[in-house]
Amino acid sequence: MPAASVPPASLAELFDAFNHLTVLIVGDVMMDAYVWGKAGRLSPEAPVPVVNVSRTEQRLGGAANVALNVQALGATPLLCAVIGEDQGGNQMLDLLRENNLSAEGIVRSPHRPTTVKQRILAHGQQLLRIDSEVEHNLNQEENAALTARYAALLDRADVVIFEDYDKGVLGEASITRFIELARERGIPTVVDPKKKNFLAYRHCTLFKPNLKELREGLKLEFEDTDAARPQFEAAVDRLRELLLPEIVLVTLSERGVFVEDGATQRTYIPAHLRSISDVSGAGDTVISIAALCVALGMAPPVTAALANLGGGLVCEQIGVVPIEKQLLLAEAQENRVF
Numbered sequence: 001m002p003a004a005s006v007p008p009a010s011l012a013e014l015f016d017a018f019n020h021l022t023v024l025i026v027g028d029v030m031m032d033a034y035v036w037g038k039a040g041r042l043s044p045e046a047p048v049p050v051v052n053v054s055r056t057e058q059r060l061g062g063a064a065n066v067a068l069n070v071q072a073l074g075a076t077p078l079l080c081a082v083i084g085e086d087q088g089g090n091q092m093l094d095l096l097r098e099n100n101l102s103a104e105g106i107v108r109s110p111h112r113p114t115t116v117k118q119r120i121l122a123h124g125q126q127l128l129r130i131d132s133e134v135e136h137n138l139n140q141e142e143n144a145a146l147t148a149r150y151a152a153l154l155d156r157a158d159v160v161i162f163e164d165y166d167k168g169v170l171g172e173a174s175i176t177r178f179i180e181l182a183r184e185r186g187i188p189t190v191v192d193p194k195k196k197n198f199l200a201y202r203h204c205t206l207f208k209p210n211l212k213e214l215r216e217g218l219k220l221e222f223e224d225t226d227a228a229r230p231q232f233e234a235a236v237d238r239l240r241e242l243l244l245p246e247i248v249l250v251t252l253s254e255r256g257v258f259v260e261d262g263a264t265q266r267t268y269i270p271a272h273l274r275s276i277s278d279v280s281g282a283g284d285t286v287i288s289i290a291a292l293c294v295a296l297g298m299a300p301p302v303t304a305a306l307a308n309l310g311g312g313l314v315c316e317q318i319g320v321v322p323i324e325k326q327l328l329l330a331e332a333q334e335n336r337v338f
Contacts, residue, residue, distance in 0.1 A: 007297040011337060015329050018292050019074040022156050024105075025063050026080040026146075026178060027163030027170055027192075030115035030133075031088050031095075032061035039122035051122050060095050061117065063163035065322070066192075067101055069288035070161075072322035078153045080105035082142055082169050088114030088132065105153050107145045112138075115167055137171045150178055159188050159295035161287060162201065166194040175200045190291040191245075192283060193217065199242055206294050206303075207245040208287055211252055214239065224255070236260065247300050251286060251311065259304035267301045272312050272335070282311040285323045302338045309335065 008014040034057045039049035060068055067077035079101060083089040085108050092114055096103045115133040119126050138146065146169070154160070160182050164170045175197055182189050188205035198217030201207060209217060211224055214235055222231035236248055240262055250258045256271040286307040293303035309331050310323045 007299075011329060011332050014293075014296065014298070015074070015325065017296050018325075021075040021158045021292055021295050022078060023070045023075050023159055023161060023288075023291055023295070024078045024080060024150070024153050024157035025066050025070065025161045025163055026105075026150055027063040027161075028115065028165035028167040029060070029064040029079065029081040029083060029092065029106075030062040030117060030165070030167070031092055032059040032065075033057070033116055033118040034059070035118065035120045037120075037122050039127065049122065049127060051120055051127065058091050058095060060092070060099065060101075062115070062165050062167075063161075064092070064096070064101070065284045066161060066163050066288055068099060068322040069285050070292070071099070071101065073288060073292060073325050073328075075292055078102055078105055078157065080146065080150050080153060082107045082109055082112065082138060082146055084108065084112055084114040085110045086113055088116040105149045107142065107149060109138075109142050109145075111142065112136075112168075115165075133167060135166060135168050137168045138174075143171070143174055147174060147177065151181060154181055154185065154187065157182075157187055159190060159205075159291045161291045162189065162191045162193075162204070163284075163287070164192060164194045164197055166196045170197055172197060172200040176202070179204055188291075188294050190287060190294055192287040201245070202243050204243065204245050206247040206249055206290060207239070207243060208249045208251065208283075208290060209239075210283065211250060214250055218242075224252070232258075233266065236266075247294070247303075249286075249290060249300070249304055249307070251283065251308075257286075257304050257308045257311075259300045261300045267304060269301070269305050269308050272309065282314050285314045286311040288323070289328075299338075305335075305337045306332055309337070 008017050036055050037051040037053040039051050043050050067079045070077040112134050118130040120128040190206045191201045191204045195216050220235050222228045247261045256269045260266040289307040289310045
């Protein structure tokens with residue numbers, strides 16, 4: 001059940017309440033691997049640069065990065081996912097241990113590789129990305145194992161995050177079942193969707209697409225401008241008809257965020273002026289903050305405003321990094337989020 005029947009009355013109380021929450025995160029985990037080096041010449045074998053490697057690094061990505069954000073905010077993340085019985089899977093488990101993240105919800109399978117995205121960088125530029133992954137749905141055995149782990153962890157959760165990257169861990173039938181199990185227990189569900197399962201998340205608590213995902217998921221075309229606001233709001237209405245979510249939160253990139261709960265006013269919150277270094281991982285931060293706020297019963301405009309701040313803050317950092325809790329609290333107090 002949600003951790004608090006009465007929402008916190010101040011930002012200090014809200015951020016303290018984060019520390020008492022447990023978040024179940026189910027979806028696609030991945031490894032973000034980086035190879036840094038220098039490229040000083042072209043290969044004699046093909047017209048491509050030769051990179052002399054200076055260092056390498058592996059980071060947690062996808063749903064695992066959401067777990068890092070939840071942890072950074074003070075809550076306890078429980079990660080539920082499927083990885084391969086391969087080197088990438090071994091590295092994933094090592095990194096989970098190094099970051100004090102539980103692996104009790106992780107299923108290992110010999111039938112699919114761990115998703116690894118390897119980036120080759122030189123002189124501050126990405127030269128190449130190599131993706132090792134499959135995108136087909138889990139087989140019957142894998143899905144049964146994942147469902148069992150999810151059900152075993154669910155009663156410890158105050159909120160569930162569905163982190164869907166279209167890699168096949170989440171399928172339409174399992175999504176329906178997982179939401180049904182959470183609703184039976186009164187546990188809110190928060191969704192970060194992608195295209196394939198976009199319309200599978202019926203009756204979730206909060207649905208958070210970005211503008212591109214909204215257009216693709218509903219197969220609608222409209223401009224990303226203030227003049228197109230009626231078409232955008234019509235798309236949100238259509239989304240509500242199809243999915244029946246309690247709250248719709250749409251991230252609008254440099255234009256901020258939009259939120260509505262179907263009962264009160266629609267709220268547009270502009271983005272804050274930032275020195276943007278990298279937008280990678282911003283969505284993971286937004287969904288993490290939104291989930292904690294939903295678990296505590298915060299009003300949708302407050303949830304959206306705080307998530308908007310957090311997403312902007314991580315964009316000032318290079319690479320995928322979790323949010324800094326105290327920095328977010330300071331900015332939220334300065335901007336009088338509530």
